[in-house]
Amino acid sequence: MNRFNDLADFSVAEIDSLLELAQRLEREPEPRALEGKVMSLLFLSPSLRTLASFQAAMQRLGGGSFVISPDMSIHGIETRPGIVMDGVAAEHIREAVPVIASYGDVMGIRAFAERRSLETEIADKEFEELADLVDTPLINMESAIQHPCQSLADWKTMDELEIPRTGGRFVLSWAYHPRPLPLAVPAATVKMAAMRGMDVVVLRPEGFELPEPIMAQARTLAQTSGGSVSETAERSEALQGAHVIYAKSWTSTQHYGNRAGDQALREELVDWCVDEPWFETAQADCRFMHCLPVRRGVVVADRVLDGPRSVVLAEARNRMYAQMAVLHRMLKG
Amino acid sequence: MNRFNDLADFSVAEIDSLLELAQRLEREPEPRALEGKVMSLLFLSPSLRTLASFQAAMQRLGGGSFVISPDMSIHGIETRPGIVMDGVAAEHIREAVPVIASYGDVMGIRAFAERRSLETEIADKEFEELADLVDTPLINMESAIQHPCQSLADWKTMDELEIPRTGGRFVLSWAYHPRPLPLAVPAATVKMAAMRGMDVVVLRPEGFELPEPIMAQARTLAQTSGGSVSETAERSEALQGAHVIYAKSWTSTQHYGNRAGDQALREELVDWCVDEPWFETAQADCRFMHCLPVRRGVVVADRVLDGPRSVVLAEARNRMYAQMAVLHRMLKG
Amino acid sequence: MNRFNDLADFSVAEIDSLLELAQRLEREPEPRALEGKVMSLLFLSPSLRTLASFQAAMQRLGGGSFVISPDMSIHGIETRPGIVMDGVAAEHIREAVPVIASYGDVMGIRAFAERRSLETEIADKEFEELADLVDTPLINMESAIQHPCQSLADWKTMDELEIPRTGGRFVLSWAYHPRPLPLAVPAATVKMAAMRGMDVVVLRPEGFELPEPIMAQARTLAQTSGGSVSETAERSEALQGAHVIYAKSWTSTQHYGNRAGDQALREELVDWCVDEPWFETAQADCRFMHCLPVRRGVVVADRVLDGPRSVVLAEARNRMYAQMAVLHRMLKG
Numbered sequence: 001m002n003r004f005n006d007l008a009d010f011s012v013a014e015i016d017s018l019l020e021l022a023q024r025l026e027r028e029p030e031p032r033a034l035e036g037k038v039m040s041l042l043f044l045s046p047s048l049r050t051l052a053s054f055q056a057a058m059q060r061l062g063g064g065s066f067v068i069s070p071d072m073s074i075h076g077i078e079t080r081p082g083i084v085m086d087g088v089a090a091e092h093i094r095e096a097v098p099v100i101a102s103y104g105d106v107m108g109i110r111a112f113a114e115r116r117s118l119e120t121e122i123a124d125k126e127f128e129e130l131a132d133l134v135d136t137p138l139i140n141m142e143s144a145i146q147h148p149c150q151s152l153a154d155w156k157t158m159d160e161l162e163i164p165r166t167g168g169r170f171v172l173s174w175a176y177h178p179r180p181l182p183l184a185v186p187a188a189t190v191k192m193a194a195m196r197g198m199d200v201v202v203l204r205p206e207g208f209e210l211p212e213p214i215m216a217q218a219r220t221l222a223q224t225s226g227g228s229v230s231e232t233a234e235r236s237e238a239l240q241g242a243h244v245i246y247a248k249s250w251t252s253t254q255h256y257g258n259r260a261g262d263q264a265l266r267e268e269l270v271d272w273c274v275d276e277p278w279f280e281t282a283q284a285d286c287r288f289m290h291c292l293p294v295r296r297g298v299v300v301a302d303r304v305l306d307g308p309r310s311v312v313l314a315e316a317r318n319r320m321y322a323q324m325a326v327l328h329r330m331l332k333g
Numbered sequence: 334m335n336r337f338n339d340l341a342d343f344s345v346a347e348i349d350s351l352l353e354l355a356q357r358l359e360r361e362p363e364p365r366a367l368e369g370k371v372m373s374l375l376f377l378s379p380s381l382r383t384l385a386s387f388q389a390a391m392q393r394l395g396g397g398s399f400v401i402s403p404d405m406s407i408h409g410i411e412t413r414p415g416i417v418m419d420g421v422a423a424e425h426i427r428e429a430v431p432v433i434a435s436y437g438d439v440m441g442i443r444a445f446a447e448r449r450s451l452e453t454e455i456a457d458k459e460f461e462e463l464a465d466l467v468d469t470p471l472i473n474m475e476s477a478i479q480h481p482c483q484s485l486a487d488w489k490t491m492d493e494l495e496i497p498r499t500g501g502r503f504v505l506s507w508a509y510h511p512r513p514l515p516l517a518v519p520a521a522t523v524k525m526a527a528m529r530g531m532d533v534v535v536l537r538p539e540g541f542e543l544p545e546p547i548m549a550q551a552r553t554l555a556q557t558s559g560g561s562v563s564e565t566a567e568r569s570e571a572l573q574g575a576h577v578i579y580a581k582s583w584t585s586t587q588h589y590g591n592r593a594g595d596q597a598l599r600e601e602l603v604d605w606c607v608d609e610p611w612f613e614t615a616q617a618d619c620r621f622m623h624c625l626p627v628r629r630g631v632v633v634a635d636r637v638l639d640g641p642r643s644v645v646l647a648e649a650r651n652r653m654y655a656q657m658a659v660l661h662r663m664l665k666g
Numbered sequence: 667m668n669r670f671n672d673l674a675d676f677s678v679a680e681i682d683s684l685l686e687l688a689q690r691l692e693r694e695p696e697p698r699a700l701e702g703k704v705m706s707l708l709f710l711s712p713s714l715r716t717l718a719s720f721q722a723a724m725q726r727l728g729g730g731s732f733v734i735s736p737d738m739s740i741h742g743i744e745t746r747p748g749i750v751m752d753g754v755a756a757e758h759i760r761e762a763v764p765v766i767a768s769y770g771d772v773m774g775i776r777a778f779a780e781r782r783s784l785e786t787e788i789a790d791k792e793f794e795e796l797a798d799l800v801d802t803p804l805i806n807m808e809s810a811i812q813h814p815c816q817s818l819a820d821w822k823t824m825d826e827l828e829i830p831r832t833g834g835r836f837v838l839s840w841a842y843h844p845r846p847l848p849l850a851v852p853a854a855t856v857k858m859a860a861m862r863g864m865d866v867v868v869l870r871p872e873g874f875e876l877p878e879p880i881m882a883q884a885r886t887l888a889q890t891s892g893g894s895v896s897e898t899a900e901r902s903e904a905l906q907g908a909h910v911i912y913a914k915s916w917t918s919t920q921h922y923g924n925r926a927g928d929q930a931l932r933e934e935l936v937d938w939c940v941d942e943p944w945f946e947t948a949q950a951d952c953r954f955m956h957c958l959p960v961r962r963g964v965v966v967a968d969r970v971l972d973g974p975r976s977v978v979l980a981e982a983r984n985r986m987y988a989q990m991a992v993l994h995r996m997l998k999g
Contacts, residue, residue, distance in 0.1 A: 031369025036697025038722045048424070049432060052399050056371045056436040059397030064725030066718050084963035086844050091714070091959030095971075095978065099715060099958065102983040103722040178419050292432065293424030297417035305428075312428065317435040364702025381757070382765060385732050389704045389769040392730030511752050625765065626757030630750035638761075645761065650768040 003131075004326050005140040007151050007192055008221060015195070019156050022318075022325035025060075030328070034063035037331055040104030041141075042097070043069045045112035049292060050141050050149070053320040054108055057327055060320075068100050097133040106137045106330055113144030113182045118256045121145055121183070122213050137330040139323075145214070147184045150291050151192035152326070153318035154246075157311055158196070160318075161287060163243050165197040166226050169283075171242045173235075174204035175299040176272040177249030180262045185291050186250050187214045190229065193246075194218040197225035203238035204231070205272065207254040207265045235278070242282040246289040247274045247299055275301040279309065287311050336464075337659050338473040340484050340525050341554060348528070352489050355651075355658035358393075363661070367396035370664055373437030374474075375430065376402045378445035382625060383474050383482070386653040387441055390660060393653075401433050430466040439470045439663055446477030446515045451589045454478055454516070455546050470663040472656075478547070480517045483624050484525035485659070486651035487579075490644055491529070493651075494620060496576050498530040499559050502616075504575045506568075507537035508632040509605040510582030513595045518624050519583050520547045523562065526579075527551040530558035536571035537564070538605065540587040540598045568611070575615040579622040580607045580632055608634040612642065620644050669797075670992050671806040673817050673858055674887060681861070685822050688984075688991035691726075696994070700729035703997055706770030707807075708763070709735045711778035715958060716807050716815070719986040720774055723993060726986075734766050763799040772803040772996055779810030779848045784922045787811055787849070788879050803996040805989075811880070813850045816957050817858035818992070819984035820912075823977055824862070826984075827953060829909050831863040832892050835949075837908045839901075840870035841965040842938040843915030846928045851957050852916050853880045856895065859912075860884040863891040869904035870897070871938065873920040873931045901944070908948040912955040913940045913965055941967040945975065953977050 007015060039058045043051065051067065058065045070077045077096050078089035085092065101107045109130055113121045120126075127143035140146045158168075170193040172186060186202075190210060193200045200218065202210055209231065218229045232238050239245065255261030279286050288300065288309040296302055304310060340348060372391045376384065384400065391398045403410045410429050411422035418425065434440045442463055446454045453459075460476035473479045491501075503526040505519060519535075523543060526533045533551065535543055542564065551562045565571050572578065588594030612619050621633065621642040629635055637643060673681060705724050709717065717733065724731045736743045743762050744755035751758065767773045775796055779787045786792075793809035806812045824834075836859040838852060852868075856876060859866045866884065868876055875897065884895045898904050905911065921927030945952050954966065954975040962968055970976060 029369050036695050036726050036728060038725050040718065040722075048401060048429065052373065052401055052433055052436050055397070055399040056373075059371045059399075060369050062369060064397070064721070064730070066721035066725075068714060068718055078962075082963075082968060085961035086964050090961060092962050094962075095958055095960065095982075096714065098979050099982040100718055102979065103718050103986050292428055294428065295418035295423060296411075296425050296427075297415075298419050302415060313431050313435065316428075316432040320436050362702050381734060381762065385706065385734055385766055385769050388730070388732035389706075392704045392732075393702050395702060397730070625761055627761065628751035628756060629744075629758050629760075630748075631752050635748060646764050646768065649761075649765040653769050 001326070001329050002137050004138070004148055004330070006146050007148050007188070007195055008217065012195060012225060015152070015155065018152065018325045018329060019159060021328060022156055022321040025324045025328065026321045030061060032062040033328060034058065034061040034331055037063035038104045039063065039065040039327065040100045040107045041065050041067045042100055042107065042109045043067065045110050045142070047110055047141070049316055049319055050110060054141070054323055057320050057323040061324060061328060066103070093130070094133060097130055098135070101134045101136050104136060106139065106327060107134050108139040108141040110141040111143055113184070115180070115182070115251060115257050118211060118253065122211050139326060142184050144182065145184055145187050147188040149319060149323055149326070150185060151188045152322040153315055154189065154289065155192055155196055156318045156322055157289070157315045158244065160314070161311065163287065168198040168243045169201065169241050170198040170244045170246065171201045171203055171238050172246045172248065173238070173274065174208050174272060175247045175249045175274060176266070176270050177295060177299060180251035180259065180266070181249050183211070183250050185248050186210055189246060189248065190214065190218045191221055194222040194227050194229050195225055197227040199227055200229045201238045202229070202231040203235060204233065205269055206233055207252045208250065209253055211253055236281065239278055240281045242286050244287050244289055245274060245278060245282065248291065249299060273298060273301060274304055276303060289315060292316055334659070334662050335470050337471070337481055337663070339479050340481050340521070340528055341550065345528060345558060348485070348488065351485065351658045351662060352492060354661060355489055355654040358657045358661065359654045363394060365395040366661060367391065367394040367664055370396035371437045372396065372398040372660065373433045373440045374398055374400045375433055375440065375442045376400065378443050378475070380443055380474070382649055382652055383443060387474070387656055390653050390656040394657060394661060399436070426463070427466065430463055431468070434467045434469050437469055439472065439660060440467050441472040441474040443474040444476055446517070448513070448515070448584065448590050451544060451586065455544050472659060475517050477515065478517055478520050480521040482652060482656055482659070483518060484521045485655040486648055487522065487622065488525055488529055489651045489655055490622070490648045491577065493647070494644065496620065501531040501576045502534065502574050503531040503577045503579065504534045504536055504571050505579045505581065506571070506607065507541050507605060508580040508582045508607060509599070509603050510628060510632055513584035513592065513599070514582050516544070516583050518581050519543055522579060522581065523547065523551045524554055527555040527560050527562050528558055530560040532560055533562045534571045535562070535564040536568060537566065538602055539566055540585045541583065542586055544586055569614065572611055573614045575619050577620050577622055578607060578611060578615065581624065582632060606631060606634060607637055609636060622648060625649055667992070667996050668803050670804070670814055670996070672812050673814050673854070673861055674883065678861060678891060681818070681821065684818065684991045684995060685825060687994060688822055688987040691990045691994065692987045696727060698728040699994060700724065700727040700997055703729035704770045705729065705731040705993065706766045706773045707731050707733045708766055708773065708775045709733065711776050711808070713776055713807070715982055715985055716776060720807070720989055723986050723989040727990060727994060732769070759796070760799060763796055764801070767800045767802050770802055772805065772993060773800050774805040774807040776807040777809055779850070781846070781848070781917065781923050784877060784919065788877050805992060808850050810848065811850055811853050813854040815985060815989055815992070816851060817854045818988040819981055820855065820955065821858055821862055822984045822988055823955070823981045824910065826980070827977065829953065834864040834909045835867065835907050836864040836910045836912065837867045837869055837904050838912045838914065839904070839940065840874050840938060841913045841915045841940060842932070842936050843961060843965055846917035846925065846932070847915050849877070849916050851914050852876055855912060855914065856880065856884045857887055860888040860893050860895050861891055863893040865893055866895045867904045868895070868897040869901060870899065871935055872899055873918045874916065875919055877919055902947065905944055906947045908952050910953050910955055911940060911944060911948065914957065915965060939964060939967060940970055942969060955981060958982055
């Protein structure tokens, strides 16, 4: 495996094999598997879980890692091609990325969307340009439209909870948040749940539709796996019989890149805070999922997050084991 | 051992066993003892010695660590319970701490006092609330009122210098500093020296009395160990026959949380700078101790700090070996 | 080996032995060579390549490292001797450096020039004062006038490209840059190429002469090795028959420490940007070298940097292997 960028690049059998490896490494540590191996971690956007879980993942396998973020360069890193660098930036990404990559056996890159053009970001243009500069195996640690490590961890979490694949109802619900957030998690999540064979419902207010190319890809994945994908703004319809409510806020796609338009739409939607009544018609043991960080009392009520439905800590912990499996597969074969 | 929070939680025999282990690990490295093991390091307050010595300690035992500080989260970490998070903070400590803990086999937390209520801080309420969120073994890397790693290192340093336990005179002296500093080091130190069986004298100006609950705890520890604890503002009386002068500045307990009141008292006390005359009636080989960082020419004169009495570098180096012993005991039993 | 500060401290045979070791470690990993060993990394100036390559180097050999920079101390680190520390800084370098050193088996220090006095900086006074505080083996990670790790990596790069030692023409060319940069790289490079037995030409505008003590040292090294050292402002003369054009900007030595004087001279020199025409009379396979970071379109044209002449990425990658050899020699003998 040379790239870990999108679960949809793999078959379900390949994902299952990764998940088995993850569970094996959780049960039976291999503290020398990657001895002398190095992961380079480039964070062009901030991180807590990803930063910690990748460092821990490499260490548990006997390897190491180093972290680079742009503020460590003398005066930031220039990204524009063909520019005369007589301003502040002293280094160009075209040198920085291959150099950093060259010190590692595997690289992880995190680069959020700049939210300028939806087309550019669905194509993950920024990340792909960086990826082109990397010769080693490469892991997408969250880009404009991908977050495969989160998805693999979420899949593992649902398997452990025995949440049904075929016939399992997975509601990805938009939630209120004071700021417009990227599309990476909802896009990756809808595809993951579809691939897992679940009946996926995207519940979101008007104006927050997921991009059609993402929905189309999810529908194709569902077809192969025996699942389904639908979209609605009707909460009561969506939540009926749900096995999982997966909450996440994201930017308005109708007003993409238009902060004022997004804000006007958003400020009417503060009641999109997942709370106990949301679970009334769901399965009795319906779970609450979220990728974290989560704003308490805004995205979800404390009583849900602190209650027995919430599996957010298991999801976060599974990031580490999922990533250990990916690293092991990439570097040990 | 599941918690390392307060030397007073252990017997002298248990401390001696830890110190033996520390010395053994110093003499006979065990570079694979903790292979594949990970320490999570959460710094809610800044650090240099603690940061470096814990990373080095894990590496010397074949393990690894990762460091998290709040500025690494997207917009800081919220700590207030029950709050609606519609402001700047995007993550709550109730998620952050268990997630970070879940990536490690052992966790270290540093969280200084906020110096609002003396009662709250003597009870170490802030740290204990964080500790309640942690499932792994936990090391207190300095809280409002505890600093057990410093105390263990100081004990080791005195043992190596053959400073007497019973009959050894330990003077913990307040020193001038332009800012009001926390109580953790003086509180931990007076208890450590009492537990070690020494005759402990707390030398401090009026208004800087150590809190009575701490002094009471120290007196109880002294009773068990055959030592004694007293307190005075009289320098000449305190220093007579001293084996150790341990300097440290701390906030006024009389004006606790009242910066102006503390300042008024403090600015008359610039002559509380440990200098050669302080040692005139002490033991000939009386040592100077300080936990570092120390302000030269303010807390202590250069000629003392640079002279043969000073053992501050040995204390700092012993932080690493003391912590290696704690980690080894926690993770290897 | 206890100090790695200046290639000129070693014989060519010793350098060759280090380079052989570097190549062996590149071909045949030794992931347990330094198990349980720790490198302390003190960065008093910012870094990307050095930070990443040393961390990776230790990990590849089975050891670890930790990083300290002054902003990690509570309020910065005081460096002035004999000062009364009643201001902002809470820690003095006289404590900080030996404490940090004491947690490692080997230390690396980076400390750029402050560009106040050329004499002080040629004597590397600031670095030497820090070095005096260190008891462990010590690696200069770039100081006012030294950068031995870069030089060793550059030597390795040229060997691999089979660029001739005796008879090889090495042109170290000044290049335009909007800011006055330190002398460490040009000083280290001219000495390295002279020691390698090459015919070294320093090409620079008037006012940017390298300091005479450095040139004298380079000439002495050349005498021993069978090379030569000359200096000119005539581009066409310099470049004729070149095997390597090594570009680097540096401060005006004529206006040393005088920013306005340097600026006045410098702003006339924007055409000192290495471009294809510079290579017209050089060897057909003449290489372009630079230590990075490099300003595109300012120091060098994109078409050179992105073309087949450029070996800047190989130089950067060789930093890691060169440093692995130094660490292995220091800690394994």
